[in-house]
Amino acid sequence: MGETHSVDGNIRSVTDKSDQSIVDPTKVIQLSWKPRAFLYKGFMSAAECDHVVKMAKDKLQKSMVADNESGKSVLSNIRTSSGMFLSKGQDEVINRIEERIAAWTFLPKENGEAIQVLRYEFGEKYEPHYDYFHDKYNQALGGHRIATVLMYLSDAVKGGETVFPSSEEDTTVKDDSWSDCAKKGIAVKPRKGDALLFYSLHPDATPDESSLHGGCPVIEGEKWSATKWIHVLPFGKPKKEGCADENEKCGEWAAYGECDKNPSYMVGTQEWPGACRKSCKVC
Structure with a gap:
């Protein structure tokens, strides 16, 4: 790894190609075909993770969900985290991460929403849900979400896994280090710097019901993550x-x-x- 240092609070890269939009396919693990899900080990550097957390920490608000009928943002007990949105290209670090996401997914940068940063404390979770929309209101804002990139910004000591309860048969051997929630399907432990990519739509753009996913309750520690939702059409021009x-x-x-x-x-x-x-x- 090349060096990174902080100048006026901003992380600046020094001669490290991995800090740009270049991706390394050898670090990507196929998790499932139903749904299509892939894990990129070390997608973000520790410095990038810390930078994003620092930007979000003082701006968190109670997380909301989209109502299935109206599409409006509403409070719900199915999602108990706190979060905030960064602006697209907010600084050079965020822009670099967004470029890397586009390079990895082969999906246009302009089709992505702003990155949402989330914090899950003890007991907080996100019940299983779909990232594609049921309401026409949100479908008008760039079409369905076709893919999600979930970046883990910290290590949760226990719990906090991402689980796909409708996934194909899970052959992973799970010991006591996994929560009971994570044993209900293919799951990923939150590891700082890793990123999970999964598709909410089939290749023919129809909704993939096996993409049902949730965030397991945090049992010990604190979980930070950042989500980039990507649409079938440009989201913002x-x-x-x-x-x-x-x-x-x-x-x-x-x-x-x-x-x-x-x-x-x-x-x-x-x-x-x-x-x-x-x-x-x-x-």
Whole structure:
């Protein structure tokens, strides 16, 4: 590994190709074909993990879920973590990670949502769920989520595994170091720097029901992770001249409070302006 050092709080890479968009396929392990799931050992450096946690730690809020009918963000007992969203390309480290995700998945960078950072403390979990949408509201925001990259930013001492309860038969021998929750299907232990890629859609773009997955309760320690959801269509577009909404429903979404709840899509950043900047009154 090449050196990394901190300058004014930002991590800067020094002569390390692995810190750029280059990926090493020899570090990728196929976990399953039903669902299609792959584990990349050492996808992120320890310094990158620590940098992302530091950016998020003081901005966490109670995690929410999308309502299956309305598509609105709502509180739910099925998800008990805390989290926040980073902006696309927020700094050079985040931009580098996003470039690496695009290179690994062969999916366009512009199809990805902003990275969501999550913290799970003792007993906190995410019940089994799908990442593809059931409501038309969210499907209009770039189409279904086709793939998810889940990056582990810390080591949970025990528990906190990602499990696929509807996966094909799990042949992994699991000892007492695995929680009971993780023994219900193919599972991955959270290991700092590793990344899990799985697909929510079949190659023909139909929903894959075997992609049902959940985050097991943390039994000891604290679990930090970062999620990149990737859509079948661009999610947010490059800057355009003038101030206009790109979707006829922008006014309705803004009235529902989505400018604050979903700023990565609605408002965006200077590099990737959102689709509803006029309705959100930011231009």
